[in-house]
Amino acid sequence: MSYRDWLVGTVVSTTQQTPNAKSIVLDVPGWHGSAAGQHVDVRLTAPDGYSAVRAYSLASTGPGHQVELAVDLIDDGEVSPYLVEELRAGDQLEFRGPIGRWFVWKPEQTAPVQLIAGGSGVVPLLAMIRAHTAAASTVPMRLLYSVRSPADRFFAEELAATTNVDITLVYTREAPDGWPAAPGRVTRDVIAAATTPASENPAVFVCGPTGFVEAVATSLVELGHDPVAVKTERFGGS
Amino acid sequence: MAIFSRGFTGRPREAQPDLPPGQFLTEDFPVLSAGPTPTIAQADWSFTIKTELGATHSWSWDELHALPIEDVHTDIHCVTRWSKLATNWRGVSLDTLFAGVESSYDYVMVHATGGYTTNLPLEDLLDGKAWIATEFEGEPLEPDHGGPARMIVPHLYFWKSTKWVRGITMQRNDSPGFWEQNGYHTYGNPWREERYS
Ligand SMILES: Cc1cc2nc3c(=O)[nH]c(=O)nc-3n(C[C@H](O)[C@H](O)[C@H](O)COP(=O)(O)OP(=O)(O)OC[C@H]3O[C@@H](n4cnc5c(N)ncnc54)[C@H](O)[C@@H]3O)c2cc1C
Numbered sequence: 001m002s003y004r005d006w007l008v009g010t011v012v013s014t015t016q017q018t019p020n021a022k023s024i025v026l027d028v029p030g031w032h033g034s035a036a037g038q039h040v041d042v043r044l045t046a047p048d049g050y051s052a053v054r055a056y057s058l059a060s061t062g063p064g065h066q067v068e069l070a071v072d073l074i075d076d077g078e079v080s081p082y083l084v085e086e087l088r089a090g091d092q093l094e095f096r097g098p099i100g101r102w103f104v105w106k107p108e109q110t111a112p113v114q115l116i117a118g119g120s121g122v123v124p125l126l127a128m129i130r131a132h133t134a135a136a137s138t139v140p141m142r143l144l145y146s147v148r149s150p151a152d153r154f155f156a157e158e159l160a161a162t163t164n165v166d167i168t169l170v171y172t173r174e175a176p177d178g179w180p181a182a183p184g185r186v187t188r189d190v191i192a193a194a195t196t197p198a199s200e201n202p203a204v205f206v207c208g209p210t211g212f213v214e215a216v217a218t219s220l221v222e223l224g225h226d227p228v229a230v231k232t233e234r235f236g237g238s
Numbered sequence: 239m240a241i242f243s244r245g246f247t248g249r250p251r252e253a254q255p256d257l258p259p260g261q262f263l264t265e266d267f268p269v270l271s272a273g274p275t276p277t278i279a280q281a282d283w284s285f286t287i288k289t290e291l292g293a294t295h296s297w298s299w300d301e302l303h304a305l306p307i308e309d310v311h312t313d314i315h316c317v318t319r320w321s322k323l324a325t326n327w328r329g330v331s332l333d334t335l336f337a338g339v340e341s342s343y344d345y346v347m348v349h350a351t352g353g354y355t356t357n358l359p360l361e362d363l364l365d366g367k368a369w370i371a372t373e374f375e376g377e378p379l380e381p382d383h384g385g386p387a388r389m390i391v392p393h394l395y396f397w398k399s400t401k402w403v404r405g406i407t408m409q410r411n412d413s414p415g416f417w418e419q420n421g422y423h424t425y426g427n428p429w430r431e432e433r434y435s
Contacts, residue, residue: 045246
């Protein structure tokens, strides 16, 4: 079995993550685990044989035959509405992977790690946080996480309970009561104030909608980060 | 044999003979890059071909624009499964750039700002198959799409069309470039779905 073969997983459970997004846990006989940051190709097939394939990052990491994805519903989308609204426990889902060897964090890496996510872009970064926890890594790891409102946080409870990673939330539309900052985007000033500086040579992982990644990665380079140390995953959209 | 997805019908669709297997049409222009988008001034840009004989052939921005510029009308196919049909580019053919280059090697490594590389057989760059493009749909090429200049090799998956292209080194063997070392196919023919290695 290679990662080029299509595997069939059975949905074990789905969990509402935000008003628009669900996480999906699958049981996949023959799965050999994945490194943190990798993704799979998910394939849906209609009764006439037509199929549609999209990439989804793995929130799960390490060995084991359970796989976790988290999918944000894109309004006029073809695949994400099906995964969020139709798919349920007991259904089968085809995919292949794990794919990608660049946007990957491994516990043996020793540089401090700065993670920066927008919305569903937190999925592969959560895998890195989980890998960090599982390895009891002592490498400093920080997450800057941008979401529209408190309800839009993916994996909110798990992140709140995470103690080995320094987490900063940025709310772009609506902040919780008493939040010290007004809602706003992740600007260069926000990045400068809330992330590991370039002088500490962190490995930086940026993930989210394409526009978010473009803006953040540009700011990081302006703040002195070596472009080669900034790894990006663009999920699409503008 | 694929399994059917209960309750999935997919988008309304017509047969698309121009679409390679596993691709879907998009109207917008998604961005796939491994890192930040570099900003490169035209004045700082140049393009160089290096051979095993030690010769280098180099063009500045102005020298490139003094060469014949061709209109390229083509479909493009990204390994992340989107395709755009009937796109319009302007650029200089690799045939023009290779006209005075002598080499006995059959492969090339294409280099970009930022250290990215991709490998190709030389024959995939010649005979009207590849260009150094500086315009897309009548406008100067935007930095996030590879501006000021990218290679386009439209008959292969689009990661072979190096953004922010700076040069070519002739190589004896088909040694893998950046994406090819990171899990992508060494050749990348979309009609044979050569996505991953
Ligand atoms: C490597 C990789 C990993 C990914 N991981 C995840 C993940 O973990 N979770 C997740 O939810 N998504 C992820 N995505 C995005 C996912 O692959 C799909 O693009 C997304 O679910 C939309 O698919 P769709 O079929 O619903 O929409 P489509 O039918 O493909 O598109 C419908 C419209 O929405 C636009 N659009 C497409 N993607 C987005 C987007 N991300 N944001 C805004 N508009 C968009 C399109 O341009 C189009 O106009 C990932 C993408 C990549 C490349």
